[in-house]
Amino acid sequence: xxESTRLAIEASGLTKTYGKGAKAVRALDGVTFAVPAGSVxxxxxxxxxxxxxxxxxxxxxxxxxxxxxxxxxxxxxRDPAGVRRVIGYVPQKPCFDPTATGWENLTLQxxxxxxxxxxxxxxxxxLFERFGLTEAAGRITKSWSGGMQRKLDVALGLIHRxxxxxxxxxxTGLDPEARADMWSEIAELTRSDGLTVLLTTHYLDEADRxxxxxxxxxxxxxxxAGTPEQLKGELSGDTxxxxxxxxxxxxxxxxxxxxxxxxxxxxTDGAMVRARVGNGAATLPGxxxxxxxxxxxxxxxxxxxxxxxxxxxxxxxxxxxxxxxAGTKEVAA
Amino acid sequence: MTTALAHxxxxxxxxxxxxxxxxxxxxxxxxxxxxxxxxxxxLFERVVELPGFGGTSYVAYLTPGVIVMTAMMxxxxxGNTLIDDMDRGVxxxxxxxxxxxxxxxxxxxxxxxxxxxxxxxxxxxxALLMGARYDGGVVGILVVLAAAVLLAVLFAALxxxxxxxxxxxxxxxxxxxxxxxxxxxxxxxLMAPALLPDWIGTVATFNPxxxxxxxxxxxxxxxxxxxxxxxxxxxxxxxxxxxxxxxARAFRAYQRAV
Numbered sequence: 001x002x003e004s005t006r007l008a009i010e011a012s013g014l015t016k017t018y019g020k021g022a023k024a025v026r027a028l029d030g031v032t033f034a035v036p037a038g039s040v041x042x043x044x045x046x047x048x049x050x051x052x053x054x055x056x057x058x059x060x061x062x063x064x065x066x067x068x069x070x071x072x073x074x075x076x077x078r079d080p081a082g083v084r085r086v087i088g089y090v091p092q093k094p095c096f097d098p099t100a101t102g103w104e105n106l107t108l109q110x111x112x113x114x115x116x117x118x119x120x121x122x123x124x125x126x127l128f129e130r131f132g133l134t135e136a137a138g139r140i141t142k143s144w145s146g147g148m149q150r151k152l153d154v155a156l157g158l159i160h161r162x163x164x165x166x167x168x169x170x171x172t173g174l175d176p177e178a179r180a181d182m183w184s185e186i187a188e189l190t191r192s193d194g195l196t197v198l199l200t201t202h203y204l205d206e207a208d209r210x211x212x213x214x215x216x217x218x219x220x221x222x223x224x225a226g227t228p229e230q231l232k233g234e235l236s237g238d239t240x241x242x243x244x245x246x247x248x249x250x251x252x253x254x255x256x257x258x259x260x261x262x263x264x265x266x267x268t269d270g271a272m273v274r275a276r277v278g279n280g281a282a283t284l285p286g287x288x289x290x291x292x293x294x295x296x297x298x299x300x301x302x303x304x305x306x307x308x309x310x311x312x313x314x315x316x317x318x319x320x321x322x323x324x325x326a327g328t329k330e331v332a333a
Numbered sequence: 334m335t336t337a338l339a340h341x342x343x344x345x346x347x348x349x350x351x352x353x354x355x356x357x358x359x360x361x362x363x364x365x366x367x368x369x370x371x372x373x374x375x376l377f378e379r380v381v382e383l384p385g386f387g388g389t390s391y392v393a394y395l396t397p398g399v400i401v402m403t404a405m406m407x408x409x410x411x412g413n414t415l416i417d418d419m420d421r422g423v424x425x426x427x428x429x430x431x432x433x434x435x436x437x438x439x440x441x442x443x444x445x446x447x448x449x450x451x452x453x454x455x456x457x458x459x460a461l462l463m464g465a466r467y468d469g470g471v472v473g474i475l476v477v478l479a480a481a482v483l484l485a486v487l488f489a490a491l492x493x494x495x496x497x498x499x500x501x502x503x504x505x506x507x508x509x510x511x512x513x514x515x516x517x518x519x520x521x522x523l524m525a526p527a528l529l530p531d532w533i534g535t536v537a538t539f540n541p542x543x544x545x546x547x548x549x550x551x552x553x554x555x556x557x558x559x560x561x562x563x564x565x566x567x568x569x570x571x572x573x574x575x576x577x578x579x580x581a582r583a584f585r586a587y588q589r590a591v
Contacts, residue, residue, distance in 0.1 A: 059429040062591055081431060089429035091422030099351050111343040112432045114336070156426065166429075 007073075008164050008196035009035035009058060014067035015220075016053055027053040028064070029220035035198060035213070037163075040190050042211030043200040044308070046320060048327030050220040051200040052092060055168050058198070059089045072163050085113075088157030092168040092200075096152045102128065102137035102144075105152060106159055113160035120159070127155040131185065147178025151185065158189075164196045165189065171206060186210055202324055204308040216312055218323065223315040228308060235306040235314060237264065238280030240287055245297040247271040256294040260286040269319040271299070274310070337433040344432075344440030348414065349447055359451060366403040366456050369395065370463070377523075385527035393465035397477055397549035398522035400456050404449045404481040404488075405516070405542055409509035411445050411489035412496030419500060419587075428588065435581040438493050442577065445489040446482045453481045469553035476552030476562060480545040483569040487541055487576050494580035497587040516542045544568050 014031040017024050028050045035041040043051045056062040058069050060080035068075065074082040096105050103124060110120035128134045131151040136144055141152060150170065157165055170186065171179040187210060189195045201207050207214050208228050215225040224231055240263075244253055250268040257275050258266050262283035264276045277283040280303035291298060312320040352359065374392045381391045415437075418424040427437055457474065467473055495508050519536045520543035521529060529537065537543040548565035551557045 056425075056591065061425055061428050062588060084429060084431045087429065089426060091425040093420075093422035093425070095422030095426040097347065097423060099354065100347065104347075104350070108343055108347055109426075109430075112340060112427075112430050114339075114431075153422070 006037055007034050008037040009033075009041070009069070009071050009198060011054065011058060011069040012067055014054065014057055014064045014069060016050075016057065016062065016065050026220055028057075028067075030067070031217065031220065031222055032067075033215045033222055033225060035196060037196050038190060038194050039212045040186065040197045040199060040210050042207040042214035043198065043217055044202070044204070044207040044211075044214050044312075045200075045217035046202055046324035046327045049202075049217040049323075051202075051217055052168055053220075054217070055089075055166050055198070055200055059087060059166055060084055061089075085160075086163045088160070088162035088165040090153050090157040090165070090167050090170060092172065094149055094153060096141050096149055096156060098142040099140065101140055102133055102152055105141060106155060109156045110159045115160065123159055123161075124155075127158060131155055145178070147174055147181060150174060150178070150182060154182075154185065161193075162195070164198065167197060167199045169200055169202070171201070171203065183210060204312070204320060208308050216308075216315060218312075218316040224311060231311045232306045232308065235276065235310055237276060237278045237306075239304050239306060239310055240275045240277050240280055240284060241302045241304060242273040242275070242287070242291070243299040243301070244271045244273060245299045249296055252294055253291060253296050256290045256296065257287055260290050262286065267313055267319070269322055272319075274313070276310070280304075336431075337436055337439075340433045340436030341439035341443070344436050345443035348440045348444035352444060352447060359448060362403070362407050362448070363452060363455060365406065366399045366452065367459065369399045369402070370456065370459055374463070380524075383525070383528060385525040387525075390465060392460055392463045393467065394525070394550075395523070396456065396460040396465050397553060398546050399460075400453045400477060400481050401484055401542060401545040401549060402517060402522060403452055403456065404485040404545075406509075406513055407448060407452070408445050408485040408488035409492050409513060410505070411441050412492035412494075412505050413502055414441050414444075415493055415496040416500065416502050416505065419496075425591075428584070434584040435577070437584075438490060438577060438580050441493060442486050442489050445485045449481050449485040450478055453478055467553040468555035469557065473553040473557070476566070477549040480548045480552075480566060480569060483566065483573050484541060484545040487569065487573040490573065490576035490580045494576070494583040497580065497583035500587070500590070516540055519543070520546055522546050541569060541572055 012032045014028050016028040017026050019025055031050065031054050043054060045051050053062065057064045058071060058076060060076050060083050063077060070076060071083045072086045074086065076083050106124040106127065107120055110123065115123070128137045133148060133151060136148060141149060154167070154170065167186065171182050174182060183206070186197060186199065189197055199210060211228065213227050215222045242253065244250060247270045250271065250273055253273050254266050254268050257263055257273065260283065262278050264278070266273065266275045275287065284303060288301065309320050316323060370392070374395050378391050381389060381394060386394055415424070492505065495505055499505060519533055520540050521537060522542065526534060544565040548562045551562050
């Protein structure tokens, strides 16, 4: 097989600006990534990073200002109808019809793809069974639980056996139990169906757990890409994470730690101070001694292997949580 | 073409099912026509003593107008279905699927046509109970239904186009507040054509609401001028088709904005 047929999704140099003049917002600033077939690919980024815009372009809902994208080798601009036939799309917002039953929802969706009623019945029963919705299937979906409704959204995206499934923030707003449930369903999709899944998320743990490869998106650009292990592996050493009793003194804390032997870089975010160090266990006593000497009171200290949070901090220059909150404010404003 | 037709049918099943499951909505839309029929027709009962009404009762004169007016006013909100779908992810799901754009509009138009037929028959029934009588018979009533449905389709398509361009329910309400009453008063809905000021009479010939009212009243008369009826119905049908096409085109503007 050639390189291009093994790639389920390719995007290069995507740019998109909303609005004109002074009000213009650059949502995408040259997004490039490639998704190998049969894997779960994560687009990870804080709110407002450009994840949903990227998905909208690849699913033919929006056109890029510049750049190219293809799904299953089909160009999204030249043959949007062709792309639509091979993809399933589960938007960020709930997309089931609350006035209809589970059966009615899947039947209409199957009809849209031109499936026969026998085929629809069989496939719907299969999907209800798989997602544990069989009992509820005949009831109006308005009264279903949030977790069941979200699973129906995913079932709607699967009725026609797409090659590529797009899941935009599939677990946002779900309670922890429903979220864990959804995670195992998503993991199962590539395992048993050979499906390619592109997943956007602003949950670091979700990306870490589900994605076999991921691209970290920030301010409309891909700032890092690879497997979660590769990305974390690039950050050699450990993180010493210090929670100060008093956020105001984080500057002092930083100055105190920076000179300790073994400490490479220090980042502060409110009461949290993170130090990248070569060997956590060896460096910790020195760090504590330095803080003690500077008379800085502490709330907690932990040593950890690098997390995706550290990867994000390294590439985007700000902590993920801070970026997410800033993005949420912008979206709300 | 066959695909568009099939998709339209499937999407119409969805919208008509909502009507069947929530009949209370239909009852709600009948409040306004009942006010016109039961109160307005009584308040202006003696207006028919003016020459130009041709000796009929005002209820009998007003009823086709109330039917047409109800069809227009309710169709004006049709775009709200699209706005609900946009606020949820339903619209995005449709647009990322092979569904024909015009089928999404057609689903709403079929629903609006069904609502209009039921409403019109109920309004007719109440008018008959109030003593209104027509020489036109069943054919006349069928023409009134056709005119009301065509006007409903025309305004529902306009409402859908506005929904796709403006994307908020508030903007949609604003537009129809602005349009509905001028269109109503610049027509012979409430007042006999012979008694309209000249300029309003002239403007009315370009007003689709007046086309529907004129065709309806004429078809219910003892010896209708079928040329007039046919001409007005043809104008309504042509405009309804053009507006449906335009609203399907409005998806392009919507997709540029998202």
